[in-house]
Amino acid sequence: MAHGEEREEGKRQSRVDALERLNAELGRIDAQLRALAAAKDRIQGLLEAVVEITREVELPSVLHRIVTTAMDLVGARYGALGVLDESGDQLAQFVAVGLDEQDRQALADVGLPRGRGVLGYLIHHPQPLRVDDISSHPASVGFPPGHPPMRAFLGVAISVRGDVYGDLYLSERRDGQPFDVGDENIVVALASAAGVAIENVRLLEQVRAGSEQFQRRLLPTLPDLRPFDAAAIYRPAAEPHHLGGDWYDAIPLPDGAVAVVIGDVVGHDLDAAAAMASTRHMLRALLFTLRTPPSAVLTQLDRTLEAITDNPVTTTSLARIEPDGAAWRLLWSSAGHVPPLLITPDGQTEYLFAEPGLPLNVDSGRPRPDHTHPLPPDATVVFFTDGLIEHPDHPIDETLSELADVATAHASLPLHDFVQALADHNPSDRHDDMALLALRTPSRSRTDPERHG
Structure with missing residues (x-):
């Protein structure tokens, strides 16, 4: 009887041991599955993060996004990206994320890190660095x-x-x-x-700079338009590969009047830019040849x-101020x-709506009307292209x-600051390039002496 009980006890213990081993194995498998799921989620998070980073088209935004993405992926409280200077020996730029306003105030007089200590070590030894305690x-x-106190570090x-x-x-x-190896x-x-x-994004910036330089070379430098004050500005589209067809011009005419032109050739490519240049030069020649109203x-x-x-189709306004x-x-x-x-x-605004x-380049046989409006002394007229006001959501x-409100708020500024x-x-929304030219008539005290002097 005792031997039988011992055998039963042995079998029971074997079953218990087997069950424990099975539970342990299931636990191990569960842990592995959880680890695989976590790894899958992390990889998916990495892929999504890479897509978001590559959507940025401005370098500061890219750098900031890299830091915040890294922090999210590993659950870090603090993150930073140090950009090396041309020598490669120290930091020229430091993008820090995670510091609160109190931390920033406390470090306001310290300045950005230049690459000493552990940061300097990583500069000169550019292999991944992971330590449990920085000190x-x-x-x-x-x-x-x-x-702020920091211990764990990953660089x-x-x-x-x-x-x-x-x-x-x-x-x-x-x-x-x-931080761990994962x-x-x-x-x-x-x-x-x-x-x-x-x-x-650096290549995009080079393309953007080249396009903008090319566009600006096609635009004139405003001549001396006294007694009027004039200022103009051109801004390229946010898309770096876009060339624009927007232009402005201002020309003192032989009869004492001033001609002002604003225009926009349809398109965002080299053809549009070339068409803009040819149209502008033709119009200049006609202004010096013809003594007719703008419509003619x-x-x-x-x-x-x-x-x-x-x-291509081109919109434009031609004005004389006389x-x-x-x-x-x-x-x-x-x-x-x-x-x-x-x-x-007095700062009031009015759009000069007219036919x-x-x-x-649509139908040259259709008649074109002229319009007139008085301009008192110290009045400002703003000519602009639709890139200044177009927004797909409004x-x-x-x-x-909204543009009129902005103009009212800044009407007292000097004209260069105003534009x-x-x-x-x-x-x-900056999807299109924009051009604007503002002309301000002389104040009453300046009008007669300068006109006849």
Whole structure:
């Protein structure tokens, strides 16, 4: 009986042991599955992060996105990206994320890190660096007064075309644990993608700068228009590969009047830019040849373009500002262009809506009307292209009203500052290039002496 009980007890214990082993194995498998799921989620997060980073088209935004993405991927409380200077020996730029306003105030007098201590070690040894306690690293030199306490550290170099561009730094996991090899691997992968994103946006900046320089070379420098004050500005579209067809011009005429032109050739490519240049030069020649109202000049320009070019559709406004007793008169004709904006000496705004006429290169046989409006002393007229007001999410009536409000708010500024303010604070979404030219009539005290002096 005792032997039978012992056998039963042995079998029972064997079953218990087997069950425990099975539970342990199931636990191990469950842990592996959870680890695989976590790894899958992390990889998916990395892929999504890379897509978001590559969507950025401005370098500061790319750098900031790299830091925040790395922090999210490993759960870090603090993150930074240090950009090396030309020598490659110290930091020229430092993008820090995670510091609160109190931390920033405490470090306001310290300045950005230049690459000493552990940061300097990573600059000169661009292999991934992972330490549980920064202070224990041989290169550590401590933190400046006011710096938040940090222990765990993970640093990875970012290379662009084989050269170290900078270093990505992470500190303090939110769960209090040190960074592990999984964290290191995911940040190394992110740094590789970040190098490509940085290179892409730098190339885009070069293209943007080249396009903008080319466009600006096609635009005139405003001549001396005294007694009037004049200022103009051109802004390219946010898309770096776009060339624009927007232009402005102002010309003192032999009869004492001043001609003002604003125009926009349809398209965003080299053909549009070339068409803009040819149209502008033809119009200049006609203004010096013809002594006719603006409508007749535009009619002749339209016929000439139709006869000798295949230029695309173009909108433009041509105006004359001419003496009218003790003040001035605006005489203008529009070829499908947005109306000019008048700002009176007391800061009131008015759009000079009138029959716009057909754009150029549509039907040169259609008549074009002229329009007139008095201009008192110290009045400002703003001619602009639709890139200043177009926004896909807002109707044009709304954006015109917003532009008028901006003009009213800045009407007292010197004219150069005024056009800068309109270019900086307009209601458009910057998808199109923009040009604007503002002309201000002389004040009453300056009118007679300068006109007849």
